[in-house]
Amino acid sequence: MARQRLFVRRRDGTIEVRLNDAGRAAAREAFGHVVAAERDPDHEWRALLRPPIDPSRDEDDPVSSLTRQSDISTNAELAVVTLGERFLSPAEAWAWLSTLQVALRATAVAHGLLTDEQLEHADADVLDTVHTLQQFLFDLADSLA
Amino acid sequence: MYGANLSRIPSACDTGGVSEPTPARASSTDVSVASEERTATLRPWNVVVWNDPVTPMSVVVVIFKKIFGYPDNKATQLMLTVHHEGRAIVWSGSRERAEGYCVKLQVAGLQSTIEQDE
Numbered sequence: 001m002a003r004q005r006l007f008v009r010r011r012d013g014t015i016e017v018r019l020n021d022a023g024r025a026a027a028r029e030a031f032g033h034v035v036a037a038e039r040d041p042d043h044e045w046r047a048l049l050r051p052p053i054d055p056s057r058d059e060d061d062p063v064s065s066l067t068r069q070s071d072i073s074t075n076a077e078l079a080v081v082t083l084g085e086r087f088l089s090p091a092e093a094w095a096w097l098s099t100l101q102v103a104l105r106a107t108a109v110a111h112g113l114l115t116d117e118q119l120e121h122a123d124a125d126v127l128d129t130v131h132t133l134q135q136f137l138f139d140l141a142d143s144l145a
Numbered sequence: 146m147y148g149a150n151l152s153r154i155p156s157a158c159d160t161g162g163v164s165e166p167t168p169a170r171a172s173s174t175d176v177s178v179a180s181e182e183r184t185a186t187l188r189p190w191n192v193v194v195w196n197d198p199v200t201p202m203s204v205v206v207v208i209f210k211k212i213f214g215y216p217d218n219k220a221t222q223l224m225l226t227v228h229h230e231g232r233a234i235v236w237s238g239s240r241e242r243a244e245g246y247c248v249k250l251q252v253a254g255l256q257s258t259i260e261q262d263e
Binding site for chain 2: 051053054055061064067068071075094097098099100101102103104105107108113114115116118119130137138142144145
């Protein structure tokens, strides 16, 4: 039997969210981590959200860094406030996709999953989180393509 | 075409009949350094996206289409380059715009940096 898609684009351009309670809880946790990482300097994801823009320089342009910080926060906060919605506008769906992708990469990097081999040997709980986020992203990307 | 023409000859100006002092002759080292600086300024900046083992391919394609406005086939080709070669130059041009695109890619959760073309 075919798996039900988690996000479906409707004819009016909105994206229907078909997550059950467990799915919304998983999304809430991912969004919450990104918001917390942007607000808490001690959060384990904090450094992962601030990679260098130009590795050849000691410090990045502060304007670019501030823009990144502001945009990540804006996307994550928009994702949080629309968590209970059944239908998302394309802009809201983009905020979901960006925030889920940030959460996915931060989860992987925080657990040292930088190669396919490391991913194969990852802890089962971490792998479960990664696969859940990937499933959300697969269907969300399909609905936005 | 990108960039200003930095090597153009300055236009002559009227000095009102007063002869201009002869400028000190530049040494060959000065000329060489100036030339290298001009060349470095003119070299475009590349936006590089790096591969990672968790990001779904379809997500990368959607992000490239959204941020750069690339058609599906170009976005897919760039995604495949990232996947197979570990990285891909996804845009080249001025430093300011390269930084802007790099930030947008990072905000969307992709690993991205900028580098000057060699």
